[in-house]
Amino acid sequence: MxxxxxxxxxxxxxxxxxxxxxxxxxxxxxxxxxxxxxxxxxxxxxxxxxxxxxxxxxxxxxxxxxxxxxxxxxxxxxHTLAVQRGLTMGVGLFIISEALFFLGIFWAYFHSSLSPTIETGAHWPPLGIQSINPFELPLLNTIILLSSGVTVTYAHHSIIKGDRKGALVGSVFTVILATIFTLLQGIEYAVAPFTISDGTYGSCFYFGTGFHGLHVIIGTAFIGVGLWRVFSYHLTDHHHLGLESSILYWHFVDIVWLVLYISIYYWGS
The missing domain is CATH 1.10.287.70 (Helix Hairpins)
Incomplete structure (x- = not known):
């Protein structure tokens, strides 16, 4: 016994x-x-x-x-409080590893752009490459992604206060804005005057923006699951680690895009 x-x-x-x-x-x-x-x-x-x-x-x-x-x-x-602390630490370490991954991408970009080689015409963007206007689709996408950061923060504060309706509204608008961002990114790729095979510039551009787009898709699915869990009454004001982790991940995606826009779209053009 x-x-x-x-x-x-x-x-x-x-x-x-x-x-x-x-x-x-x-x-x-x-x-x-x-x-x-x-x-x-x-x-x-x-x-x-x-x-x-x-x-x-x-x-x-x-x-x-x-x-x-x-x-x-x-x-x-x-998932006791001790388990939730461990999961939060795991999510934080995962985001740090993702930040180091993008650090490698930016390192490759600045290594090529700050000291252009003779093969690129000692010029950046390389001669013959027409860069994308940063004040057209990229600027619109920046506004959309920053707006999604506002809506996801609204959802976060709503779930903390126990406002289920506010959490649902904020999450729905975040998913919609993220989907629009992805569609506009696809349109930008379709009309871009260069491809990934156009030397170092094309490789760095599509590698950086493409992997960021992949993270946007993953983050959209992440927040979508959180939205479904709020709708299904899974989450409460004191137990919403899944949604909180997706929101933290989304803020990371926002920050990476700001660095991408400033360095690749604006300064790099």
């Missing part, structure tokens, strides 16, 4: 995760995605189809994984 009681109560506030297939499955799909991507870049026949299969598998695996995490935190009650 004592053993049964001891097994039902633990002497610490931390969540001991039960065995799960999703970490291994996610690793396998990521390996398949990167491998098929490299094969496609090197021109292997039909390798691009494996990218689609791996990407679908990755999305399904991560969706089921986060479904279990949501169940643990919402229904089972495993």
């Amino acid at each position: 004592k053993n049964i009681i001891r097994s039902n109560f633990q002497a610490h506030p931390f969540h001991l995760v039960s065995p799960s297939p999703w970490p291994l499955n996610t690793s396998m799909t990521l390996f398949g995605l990167t491998t098929s991507l490299v094969l496609t870049i090197h021109g292997f026949y039909n390798a691009i189809y494996f990218i689609y299969f791996a990407l679908i598998g990755l999305i399904l695996s991560m969706s089921l994984w986060w479904r279990d995490v949501i169940s643990e935190g919402t229904y089972i009650g495993n």
Whole structure:
């Protein structure tokens, strides 16, 4: 009887995760995605189809994984204050790693632009490259993204005050503005007078803005899940770590775009 009681109560506030297939499955799909991507870049026949299969598998695996995490935190009650502190620290470290990733992108850009080589005509942008006007679509996208930062902050303060309607309205407008930003970014790519194969300038431009666009799409999905959880009464004024993490991530995306706009679109043009 004592053993049964001891097994039902633990002497610490931390969540001991039960065995799960999703970490291994996610690793396998990521390996398949990167491998098929490299094969496609090197021109292997039909390798691009494996990218689609791996990407679908990755999305399904991560969706089921986060479904279990949501169940643990919402229904089972495993996310104590100690666990929430650990998760917050994990999100913070993840954002720091993303910041270092973009630091590498900006390093490559400034390395090429501050001291243009003879191959680029000792000029930046290189001779023959017509840069994008920073006061057209890029400026509109900047206004839209900064506006989404305002709406997501409104959603954050609303959920803290227990205002469910305000959290829903702020999250909905954030998702709408993020979607518009992504569509306008696609239009900009379609009408851009240069491509990713146009030397160092094209590579740096599309590498920086493209990965930022990918982060915008991920952040939109992140906030969309938070919106669904608010709508489903999962989150409260004192337990809304998922939505708070997505908001923190979105502010990071806003800051990166400001640096991109100032350095690549405005100064770089």
